[in-house]
Each structure stands twice: as C-alpha cells, then as structure tokens.
Amino acid sequence: MRALTISLLMLPLALAACDKAATPPVAEETMSALEAPPAIPVMGPERPILAFGDSLLAGYGLNDGESYPDRLEQALRGRGINARVINAGVSGDTTEAGLERLDFTLSSQKEKPELAIISLGGNDMLRGLPPATTRNNLEAILQRLKQENIKVVLLGMLAAPNLGKDYAAKFNPIYAQLAEKYDAALVPFFLQPVIDKPDLMQEDHMHPTALGVDAIVTATVDDVADALPTGAEAEASEAAQGDEKAVPPTASAGEERIAP
Incomplete structure (x- = not known):
C-alpha cells in the first residue's frame, strides 16, 4: 500500500510536464503474445472503434504500434473480431479540450464508430481542476455520443492522494x-494493472511501457469486446441514424447552409 501511495503521489509531477509540445522518450521494442497470429480467423464486417482521450491512449513514450489502441486492435482481432481501432488520443488533453474537439473528430470519421473508448479526466485531476468541471465535460461528451447512438467504454481515473480526501x-x-447514468461500460481504474509495478511503467511513473500497455489490454479487452453492439443493436443504430439523415434541419430565413 505504501508503494502504491508513492506511485500515485508522483503522478502530478509526471503529467504536469506532459503536454502537446512534449517530446516523449521512446520505449524499447517489445514482443508480446498480442503480436502472435490470430488464433481465430477474423470474420464479419469491420467494427470501427474510436479511442478518444489523452496521452494514455495517444501512446506517449512508445514506438509506433505499441499504443493501447494498437494493442487492443490486435487483441480483438485475435478473438476473431474484425476491429479497427482509431487512435484519437491527444497528449495533455483535459476533458474541456476533449469536448471541444469531439464534434470535429466524429465528423472526420469515414464511418461512424460502433463504440467509443473514453479516457479523459486524468489531466483535470493532476492540474487540480474542480471535479464539477470534469463531471460536466464528461457528461457533455457522453450525451453527444448518445445522440449519435455510439456505445461507450469509460476508462476511469482516481485522484492522487496528495490532493486530499475531499x-x-x-x-x-x-x-x-456517469457510466450508470449513460449505460456505458466502466473500467473503474484504467491504470490498475500497472500501478506499483515499476517494470511496467516508464521513468515518469505515469505512462505505461509497451509491456504495461499489454497488461492493460489483457485486463480490459473483455470489457471492450462485450461492449460492442450486437447485430440487432447495430441495425437499430443504423436505422436511427438513417431516420435523422432523412429529415434535414431547416435553415432559418437568411441563414446560409454550408456543406460539410
């Protein structure tokens, strides 16, 4: 417990230096079971999954192909799921920054994601932003995804002990x-598999190594696979989306409509 507390106490020092302009160290290449050929043939239509969040999804300090979205895609395909995981992680993002770019990110996708994995709030906490602000921004993100009929896996974070019990x-x-309110799948603490395990964490004590990412994927792949919509749910989502497109919004008098 003492080691866990020390690890969490070091989080603010680590992430405070992690912003969009940071140049991360490069982790050594690693081999893992996730790189093995799929045990089950990949079948069915492609399943687009949007991984939307901060540096924990962006792959800070890792080589190409070692990020959580990359490893998760491999793990899902190893189960025969024709997954395509889109990495929309931005290092340093707060919930406010994520909310600001959500619409652009969604509109930029060639195909509507069947599932969104959300990892935001850690930077809010480490900067000591009001929890009410974090809640409001996350709720707005979940509301927006619900409007688009996109299912969600919410990756949870815990406050560092030095921020106090209150x-x-x-x-x-x-x-x-929020997961209960918006019927999202929940991973209570995304970093649980690597906390208090120095060999699975980078030198900043905040971001996982490639082996750490593999451990997190192993712990969460079932949550993601189970959250993917069933055939009936996917058809219902497509039908709802089609109904929305069939009734275009009416521009007010004198308002010029701009094509996307």
Missing part, C-alpha cells in the same frame, strides 16, 4: 456515476 471524494465517483 477532492478524492468528489472526483473518484464521477466515472461510475
């Missing part, structure tokens, strides 16, 4: 409460 009491329940 802060933790307000921050830590956010993910479970």
Whole structure:
C-alpha cells in the first residue's frame, strides 16, 4: 500500500510536464503474445472503434504500434473480431479540450464508430481542476455520443492522494456515476494493472511501457469486446441514424447552409 501511495503521489509531477509540445522518450521494442497470429480467423464486417482521450491512449513514450489502441486492435482481432481501432488520443488533453474537439473528430470519421473508448479526466485531476468541471465535460461528451447512438467504454481515473480526501471524494465517483447514468461500460481504474509495478511503467511513473500497455489490454479487452453492439443493436443504430439523415434541419430565413 505504501508503494502504491508513492506511485500515485508522483503522478502530478509526471503529467504536469506532459503536454502537446512534449517530446516523449521512446520505449524499447517489445514482443508480446498480442503480436502472435490470430488464433481465430477474423470474420464479419469491420467494427470501427474510436479511442478518444489523452496521452494514455495517444501512446506517449512508445514506438509506433505499441499504443493501447494498437494493442487492443490486435487483441480483438485475435478473438476473431474484425476491429479497427482509431487512435484519437491527444497528449495533455483535459476533458474541456476533449469536448471541444469531439464534434470535429466524429465528423472526420469515414464511418461512424460502433463504440467509443473514453479516457479523459486524468489531466483535470493532476492540474487540480474542480471535479464539477470534469463531471460536466464528461457528461457533455457522453450525451453527444448518445445522440449519435455510439456505445461507450469509460476508462476511469482516481485522484492522487496528495490532493486530499475531499477532492478524492468528489472526483473518484464521477466515472461510475456517469457510466450508470449513460449505460456505458466502466473500467473503474484504467491504470490498475500497472500501478506499483515499476517494470511496467516508464521513468515518469505515469505512462505505461509497451509491456504495461499489454497488461492493460489483457485486463480490459473483455470489457471492450462485450461492449460492442450486437447485430440487432447495430441495425437499430443504423436505422436511427438513417431516420435523422432523412429529415434535414431547416435553415432559418437568411441563414446560409454550408456543406460539410
């Protein structure tokens, strides 16, 4: 427990230096079971999954192909799921920054994602932003995805102990409460498999190594696979989307419509 506390206490020092302009160290190449040929033939239509979040999804400090979205895609395909995981992680993003770019990210996809994996809030916490702000932004993101009939896996974060019990009491329940409200699948603490395991963490004590990512994927791949919509759910989502497109919004008088 003491080692876990020390690891979490070091999080603010690590992530405070992690912004969009940072030049991360490059992790050594690793081999893992995730790179093995699929045990089950990949079948069925492609299943687009949007991985939307911060540096934990962007692959900070890792080589190409070692990020969580990359490894997750390999793991899902190893189960015969024709997954395509889109990495929309941006290092340093807060929930506010994520909310600001969500619409652009969704509109940029060639095909509507069947599932969105959300990893945001860690930077809010490490900067000491009000938990109410984090909650409001995450809720707006979940509302937007619900409007698009996109299912969600919400990756939870915990407050560092040095922020105090009052802060933790307000921050830590956010993910479970919003997941229940918006019927999202929940991973209570995304970094749980690597905390207190120095060999699975980079030198900044915040971001996982390639082996650490593999451990996280192993712990979460079932949550993602189970959250993918069934055939009936996918058809219902497509039908709802088609109904929305069939009734275009009416421009007000004098308002010029701009094609996307």
